[in-house]
Amino acid sequence: MLFPVSNRIKVQETQNRYRVANNSNNKEEKLIKRLIAGEESAYRQVMDKYRQPVIRLCRGFTGSSDDAEDLAQEVFLEVLNSIEKFKGHSSISTWIYRIAVNKSLNFVRDRSKRSHDNYTREAYGESNDGNSYSADKRLTQKEHAEALHNALDSIPSAQRTAFVLSKYEDMKYYEIAEVMKTSVSAVESLLFRAKKNLQERLFEYYKKNLE
Amino acid sequence: MDCSKVHKHLIFYIEGSLDNEKSKSVEEHLRLCSSCAAFADMLRGSLGVIEQEKKVDEDNDFAGKVIALMHSEKKSVSIPLFSILRYAAAAAVIILGVFTGINIAKVVSGSADFSTLEISDEEYYLYDMYQEPIESFFLVKYDENE
Incomplete structure (x- = not known):
């Protein structure tokens, strides 16, 4: 007996999706083999594909395009040097994102340890002199960026990671959950708290600087 | 909706994830309250930075630089x-x-x-x-x- 048309379409769709997933898995396996073999064309292929997302992600954490570029270089160096350790439990993109998140968090942690006072003064320096926006009570693009990144730096790292992955990479909840090795509901909660905290910090900043 | 409630919902209102009813209440409040409206503008401005920062510059032989770095590291490690x-x-x-x-x-x-x-x-x-x-x-x- 034949299945109804709608069911047959569903089955076909599933098969197609499975075929696509299989093809991409095969492609990824081949790419990983080429990376392990040290093929330069494979190195370039990976970097061409993931350079932009990785720089974007690092920019979200650091707030600086130069630091993001340097960090991205470190990320790919680690990816290429430790490709043999990649066990294939996740997709290569998830693995690359994890390395990028760890490197970025370490960088931000070191930076705040190194020169927290200087960094804060630098970030708010222009705002405190009262010349830049007191007249029309508007912030410049640079000041907005500083406010945002100072607020981001002040929220817990898990919330920050979820926020950056969501906003800078436009990742879906399940994708963030994969990168962060957590559940979708945990990601939802992290994002909710991240936004709340961020809003509070920004409000404090505006209040302090505009009164 | 009073100011404190609006502040709680503002970020969700700006990103468009608030339900219709709450969204309308916030909108109404912003029309009447200038300080909340100013805060909403600034929040919008700060969150707008993200869209700007998402733009990544063109590739200046990024891959070449990383490959060169990798080779130089291997040499120093040898x-x-x-x-x-x-x-x-x-x-x-x-x-x-x-x-x-x-x-x-x-x-x-x-x-x-x-x-x-x-x-x-x-x-x-x-x-x-x-x-x-x-x-x-x-x-x-x-x-x-x-």
Whole structure:
């Protein structure tokens, strides 16, 4: 007996999706083999594909395009040097994102340890002199960026990671959950708290600087 | 909706994830409250930075730079000749020490076989054990006393 048309379409769709997933898995396996073999064309292929997302992600954490570029270089160096350790439990993109998140968090942690006072003064320096926006009570693009990144730096790292992955990479909840090795509901909660905290910090900043 | 409630919902209102009813209430409040409206503008401005920062510059041979860095790191990691010689010398000393130890142990435990040892004439006269072995001398004395 034949299945109804709608069911047959569903089955076909599933098969197609499975075929696509299989093809991409095969492609990824081949790419990983080429990376392990040290093929330069494979190195370039990976970097061409993931350079932009990785720089974007690092920019979200650091707030600086130069630091993001340097960090991205470190990320790919680690990816290429430790490709043999990649066990294939996740997709290569998830693995690359994890390395990028760890490197970025370490960088931000070191930076705040190194020169927290200087960094804060630098970030708010222009705002405190009262010349830049007191007249029309508007912030410049640079000041907005500083406010945002100072607020981001002040929220817990898990919330920050979820926020950056969501906003800078436009990742879906399940994708963030994969990168962060957590559940979708945990990601939802992290994002909710991240936004709340961020809003509070920004409000404090505006209040302090505009009164 | 009062100011404090609006502040709680503002970020969700700006990103468009608030339900219709709440969204309308916030909108209405913002129309009437200038300070909340100013805050909403600034929040919008700060969150708008994200869209700007998402734009990544063109590739200035990024891959080439990383590959060059990787090769230079590998070179610096490769062990220089001096280190190799140092390791070889250390290994030789250890091996020599082990062999010396084994030979000393053989002599001390008496397991060394000297029967095949050939002694030259010069050595014979220099080595007085052959002329008057101590063990036999004591043995003779001991026998005589008995």
